[in-house]
Amino acid sequence: MANSGAMQSMCLGDAMKKPVRIGLVGSGFMGRTHALGFRTVGGVFDLALAPVLEVLADANEDLARGAAARLGFARSTGDWRALVADPAVDVVDITAPNLLHAPIALAAIAAGKPVYCEKPLAPTAVAALEMVEAAERAGIVTQVGFNYICNPMLALAHEMIASGELGQIWSFRGIHAEDFMIDRQSPWTWRLDPAGGAGAIADIGSHIIGIARFLLGPISALCADVETVIPERPLPGGGGSRAVEVDDQARMLLRFARGCRGVIETSWLSSGRKMQLEFEVIGEKGALVFSQERFNELRYYKVERDGSRNGFRTILAGPEHPPYGAFCIAGGHQIGFNDLKVIEIRNFLEALAGGPRPFADFREAYEVQRVIDAALESSRAQRWVTLD
Numbered sequence: 001m002a003n004s005g006a007m008q009s010m011c012l013g014d015a016m017k018k019p020v021r022i023g024l025v026g027s028g029f030m031g032r033t034h035a036l037g038f039r040t041v042g043g044v045f046d047l048a049l050a051p052v053l054e055v056l057a058d059a060n061e062d063l064a065r066g067a068a069a070r071l072g073f074a075r076s077t078g079d080w081r082a083l084v085a086d087p088a089v090d091v092v093d094i095t096a097p098n099l100l101h102a103p104i105a106l107a108a109i110a111a112g113k114p115v116y117c118e119k120p121l122a123p124t125a126v127a128a129l130e131m132v133e134a135a136e137r138a139g140i141v142t143q144v145g146f147n148y149i150c151n152p153m154l155a156l157a158h159e160m161i162a163s164g165e166l167g168q169i170w171s172f173r174g175i176h177a178e179d180f181m182i183d184r185q186s187p188w189t190w191r192l193d194p195a196g197g198a199g200a201i202a203d204i205g206s207h208i209i210g211i212a213r214f215l216l217g218p219i220s221a222l223c224a225d226v227e228t229v230i231p232e233r234p235l236p237g238g239g240g241s242r243a244v245e246v247d248d249q250a251r252m253l254l255r256f257a258r259g260c261r262g263v264i265e266t267s268w269l270s271s272g273r274k275m276q277l278e279f280e281v282i283g284e285k286g287a288l289v290f291s292q293e294r295f296n297e298l299r300y301y302k303v304e305r306d307g308s309r310n311g312f313r314t315i316l317a318g319p320e321h322p323p324y325g326a327f328c329i330a331g332g333h334q335i336g337f338n339d340l341k342v343i344e345i346r347n348f349l350e351a352l353a354g355g356p357r358p359f360a361d362f363r364e365a366y367e368v369q370r371v372i373d374a375a376l377e378s379s380r381a382q383r384w385v386t387l388d
């Protein structure tokens with residue numbers, strides 16, 4: 001239905017640019033972040049394409065209508081299939097629960113439309129591969145929401161590792177821990193639906209696995225211990241409980257194809273931790289330490305002959321670390337979480353305009369999913385699993 005009060009999202013300077021009409025499915029935490037990103041991106045970056053917030057789909061007409069008005073979409077629908085088939089939708093953006101990613105993305109690809117989809121891409125690597133192959137066959141641009149790798153400080157870390165500044169890399173330590181599931185009485189949600197895939201290792205662990213791959217390349221083998229700590233959760237609205245079949249926590253030993261080794265831990269039961277997405281990369285000539293809770297900083301240790309004044313130094317994000325300068329001309333003023341989505345959307349829109357494919361496309365998300373599947377298999381079989 002038409003939303004007469006909706007503000008069209010094209011900015012003033014966008015008038016000469018080619019419009020690209022966005023169909024967004026889902027309007028929760030991520031839906032709002034994506035909508036904000038599409039509204040902002042043209043004011044931050046000089047792009048060939050100008051996103052237009054065309055249609056928003058949600059689980060029913062009422063939810064969709066309210067969200068479309070709030071987020072600035074022209075029209076709304078309670079049926080994602082209508083959004084995908086809508087000739088006025090050029091791009092399908094999926095921020096619905098995980099179980100819906102595959103059917104919506106496959107329908108969008110069949111309709112010849114580029115897809116921007118939240119992580120985790122699919123419940124299993126097999127399902128993810130079907131999506132990758134369909135997109136690659138159709139020559140469709142895809143983007144997956146691994147927004148943390150869009151951080152300018154991660155680009156710096158990547159550059160320092162790739163250039164050899166840290167020397168030979170000896171170790172990676174990564175963790176993604178939060179505490180949003182610690183209350184045993186917090187009700188069963190779609191995040192616990194085994195049909196949608198794994199638990200914390202997919203929901204938040206996919207981010208640290210993606211970061212490990214972004215910085216150090218493929219993981220060639222792993223040994224994991226995956227556990228469910230809270231065995232059941234109350235059903236929403238009362239009326240009993242439901243068994244939890246997915247993981248709350250996981251620990252993994254890793255071997256990277258480049259030769260170094262590492263560990264990753266994931267948990268959504270980590271009391272007190274709000275966004276402990278952290279890593280350390282340790283090399284022969286130096287080390288890097290990063291925490292998403294202070295994500296405008298990268299801590300760097302350089303091994304020096306004279307150790308008397310040696311120690312970690314803190315590099316503050318600034319215009320020297322692109323694309324920070326597109327947001328703010330002054331260093332140390334900091335960019336925010338929503339800005340990472342703006343950078344991700346910039347990458348996607350540039351790819352749509354013929355630029356390089358985004359690093360975090362469907363194929364990359366499939367590789368992350370293979371690591372998750374391997375961890376589940378390793379834990380089940382209590383053995384190391386090799387990834388080809």
Ligand SMILES: NC(=O)c1ccc[n+]([C@@H]2O[C@H](COP(=O)([O-])OP(=O)(O)OC[C@H]3O[C@@H](n4cnc5c(N)ncnc54)[C@H](O)[C@@H]3O)[C@@H](O)[C@H]2O)c1
Nearest residue numbers: 026027028029030057058059095096097098118119120145
């Ligand atoms: N990249 C990140 O940092 C990040 C952070 C949080 C969530 N996520 C991912 O984003 C996705 C959504 O997570 P969220 O936290 O926004 O969830 P949410 O529960 O806040 O929002 C989900 C939205 O989907 C809608 N929805 C449910 N069924 C639907 C249907 N059949 N058709 C259309 N819409 C439907 C819901 O009504 C809601 O608006 C998940 O895949 C999640 O893993 C990514």
